[in-house]
Amino acid sequence: MQILPNIKGPDDVKALAPEQLPILAEEIREEIIHVTSENGGHIGPNLGVVELTIALHRHFSTPKDRFVFDVSHQGYVHKLLTGRYGEKFRKIRSTGGLSGFLNREESEHDCYGAGHAGTALSAALGMATARDLNGTDEHVVALVGDAALTCGITMEALNNIRSSTKRLVVILNDNKWSIAPNVGAISNYLNELITNPVYNRLHQDFEEFLEGVPGGDRLKKFGSKVKQETKDFFSGDYESSLFEKYGLRYIGPIDGHDQKLLDQYMEFAKKSEDPVILHVLTTKGKGFEAALGDPEKFHGTSPFCKTSGKSKSGKPGPSNYQDVMGRALVDFCKKDKRIVGITGAMPSGTGLKYLRDELPEQYFDVGIAEEHAVLFAAGLATSGIKPVVTIYSTFLQRAYDCIIHDVSLQDLDVMFCMDRAGLSPNDGATHHGLFDISYLRCVPRAVIMQPKDEDELVDMMKTGLEHKGQSFIRYPRGASVGVQMKDDAEAIEIGKAEPLRDGDDIIIWALGPMVQDAFKLANKIGAEQGLHVGVVNARFAKPIDSKLLIENAKKARLIVTMEDHVVTGGFGTGCLEVLQENNVQTPVVRLGWPDRFVDHGSSGTELRAANGLSPQDMEKNILDAYRDAEPKAIAADTTPVLGYPSGK
Numbered sequence: 001m002q003i004l005p006n007i008k009g010p011d012d013v014k015a016l017a018p019e020q021l022p023i024l025a026e027e028i029r030e031e032i033i034h035v036t037s038e039n040g041g042h043i044g045p046n047l048g049v050v051e052l053t054i055a056l057h058r059h060f061s062t063p064k065d066r067f068v069f070d071v072s073h074q075g076y077v078h079k080l081l082t083g084r085y086g087e088k089f090r091k092i093r094s095t096g097g098l099s100g101f102l103n104r105e106e107s108e109h110d111c112y113g114a115g116h117a118g119t120a121l122s123a124a125l126g127m128a129t130a131r132d133l134n135g136t137d138e139h140v141v142a143l144v145g146d147a148a149l150t151c152g153i154t155m156e157a158l159n160n161i162r163s164s165t166k167r168l169v170v171i172l173n174d175n176k177w178s179i180a181p182n183v184g185a186i187s188n189y190l191n192e193l194i195t196n197p198v199y200n201r202l203h204q205d206f207e208e209f210l211e212g213v214p215g216g217d218r219l220k221k222f223g224s225k226v227k228q229e230t231k232d233f234f235s236g237d238y239e240s241s242l243f244e245k246y247g248l249r250y251i252g253p254i255d256g257h258d259q260k261l262l263d264q265y266m267e268f269a270k271k272s273e274d275p276v277i278l279h280v281l282t283t284k285g286k287g288f289e290a291a292l293g294d295p296e297k298f299h300g301t302s303p304f305c306k307t308s309g310k311s312k313s314g315k316p317g318p319s320n321y322q323d324v325m326g327r328a329l330v331d332f333c334k335k336d337k338r339i340v341g342i343t344g345a346m347p348s349g350t351g352l353k354y355l356r357d358e359l360p361e362q363y364f365d366v367g368i369a370e371e372h373a374v375l376f377a378a379g380l381a382t383s384g385i386k387p388v389v390t391i392y393s394t395f396l397q398r399a400y401d402c403i404i405h406d407v408s409l410q411d412l413d414v415m416f417c418m419d420r421a422g423l424s425p426n427d428g429a430t431h432h433g434l435f436d437i438s439y440l441r442c443v444p445r446a447v448i449m450q451p452k453d454e455d456e457l458v459d460m461m462k463t464g465l466e467h468k469g470q471s472f473i474r475y476p477r478g479a480s481v482g483v484q485m486k487d488d489a490e491a492i493e494i495g496k497a498e499p500l501r502d503g504d505d506i507i508i509w510a511l512g513p514m515v516q517d518a519f520k521l522a523n524k525i526g527a528e529q530g531l532h533v534g535v536v537n538a539r540f541a542k543p544i545d546s547k548l549l550i551e552n553a554k555k556a557r558l559i560v561t562m563e564d565h566v567v568t569g570g571f572g573t574g575c576l577e578v579l580q581e582n583n584v585q586t587p588v589v590r591l592g593w594p595d596r597f598v599d600h601g602s603s604g605t606e607l608r609a610a611n612g613l614s615p616q617d618m619e620k621n622i623l624d625a626y627r628d629a630e631p632k633a634i635a636a637d638t639t640p641v642l643g644y645p646s647g648k
């Protein structure tokens with residue numbers, strides 16, 4: 001490492017001689033491969049933007065100039081070039097390390113954070129418009145991936161640029177990939193642009209421009225061809241690109257790994273007196289064979305072996321919830337052709353890849369377009385199709401009005417599978433699924449459920465598929481419990497909780513994976529305090545099993561609720577409402593995430609410990625509340641203690 005460690009900021013990048021840039025690029029790739037092999041992370045997207053990001057920092061000057069990266073999962077190079085090489089980068093996406101996304105609190109060079117796709121163009125346009133209003137002269141550059149163009153918000157911003165500002169630089173980073181291969185008409189259109197004769201449509205002052213850039217004369221011979229085409233273009237012989245129809249000057253496509261070419265076109269884009277889009281072709285995973293061979297796997301990966309690319313994760317454990325859901329959905333779709341699965345560009349992450357491969361006619365990937373996914377499902381449902389919308393809890397936030405206004409208000413039969421409900425530790429605040437119960441519990445008729453294990457997940461899928469109305473199943477990222485699966489799923493009576501262990505001193509109502517934690521606490525408190533602690537698998541966050549809850553609360557001295565969700569408006573709050581409405585005074589301790597955003601971290605265990613949710617914290621919370629609660633004169637129940645999953 002000769003250059004990268006000495007890059008303390010963009011000025012050091014500008015000071016490099018051209019012949020040093022390939023060395024810097026090589027060192028950056030080496031660092032990204034090393035760090036992501038240890039921590040996991042978005043290796044593919046970042047290896048694809050090395051030369052592009054170097055060029056950005058050689059021609060623009062953050063923090064005065066503003067870079068807005070769409071999703072910003074491809075921001076590692078930017079971080080390395082803005083003084084963040086070192087220990088914190090080495091721990092990126094882990095406790096105490098950098099965020100995996102741009103973050104305003106992390107650096108003055110990160111003018112805008114992200115994590116969700118489709119926000120960059122609108123935010124950048126806001127910044128450019130603010131600049132015009134303030135009369136300042138900074139440059140604003142939006143880096144947008146080809147799949148981010150499938151987001152509705154991106155098109156809303158495109159529609160607005162021409163009428164809002166004169167100066168905005170948009171870099172379209174076109175690598176043909178979303179997480180899976182990019183989909184839809186916009187993707188096909190970009191391919192058309194690329195397969196046309198490779199030329200750059202430049203404004204007629206192309207020759208003038210060449211005077212102004214180093215090596216411009218070398219391009220002169222090339223310019224004569226372009227000049228002809230420019231004339232044709234302006235004479236209307238060429239149909240202008242989609243982007244010109246939106247009022248942007250389109251330049252491209254150019255090779256996004258050719259540092260010299262990038263230099264020249266960045267300079268042109270910078271000088272443009274019109275909003276300009278520079279169409280850059282890059283290769284996701286460039287510089288790492290395994291990533292080139294499997295861009296989907298290496299879009300965002302867990303730690304891997306640097307030589308083979310093989311995942312480092314230990315011995316195979318229980319299936320991930322996404323795979324259980326995906327395989328079960330195939331079975332349900334085989335039995336009922338009316339059932340279809342819909343994903344927003346994430347067939348692997350949601351598990352819908354099984355349906356894609358086995359029953360492609362019942363599979364729909366709509367691109368990064370969650371609002372459209374829900375509305376599309378609503379349309380399908382009006383014609384007797386039973387759509388299953390599989391979108392991560394956090395990304396479903398994007399489609400909230402479509403859920404209420406289109407699916408719920410019209411009482412259409414749609415089932416939602418919300419993966420990543422709970423923590424996404426390494427991705428952090430933009431990706432934790434901690435709000436879905438709160439944002440859905442207020443929606444009339446919504447059925448919100450969470451399984452205690454993978455077998456119950458399939459039961460809940462059957463329940464939702466048979467339910468006439470709107471059902472939402474939430475389940476966590478990663479491995480399931482490892483229980484024996486039934487041969488045939490059994491529907492669950494809606495609103496029916498599952499008592500698992502008797503108790504009358506304390507009764508814990510746990511949702512989803514918290515059932516495991518509840519049993520551990522019940523066993524420990526029972527053994528050490530001699531208390532009789534019951535456990536109920538709540539199953540439904542809406543409707544709550546009020547009858548059983550009231551019965552439990554009249555019997556016990558304390559009710560505890562446990563959820564992998566914020567407390568504010570969550571499942572525990574629902575239980576409080578039930579007891580209050582029925583005038584049952586038994587105190588309730590609600591164990592869940594506090595009313596604040598939760599950072600990224602190495603694991604759920606570390607994040608829980610950092611947020612007062614370690615097993616010790618929860619035990620203390622419960623015992624303190626128990627001591628403060630009014631004793632109740634009820635004889636201890638001697639019913640034998642049940643265990644779950646196998647008497648643990």
Ligand SMILES: Cc1ncc(C[n+]2csc(CCOP(=O)(O)OP(=O)(O)O)c2C)c(N)n1
Pocket residue numbers: 045070071073074115116117118144145146147148149173175177178179284299344345346368370395398
């Ligand atoms: C609203 C939303 N939906 C889904 C995702 C998951 N996601 C993260 S990156 C990505 C693909 C982005 O593709 P592109 O914009 O082309 O960037 P690339 O990874 O190719 O550089 C997706 C679907 C997200 N971050 N936000």
Ligand SMILES: CC(=O)[C@@H](O)[C@H](O)COP(=O)(O)O
Pocket residue numbers: 071073115116179299300349420424427477
């Ligand atoms: C950047 C982004 O939004 C996705 O790549 C996300 O990080 C995937 O999350 P999972 O790894 O949980 O599928």
Ligand SMILES: [Mg+2]
Pocket residue numbers: 145146147173174175176177178182
């Ligand atoms: Mg892409």
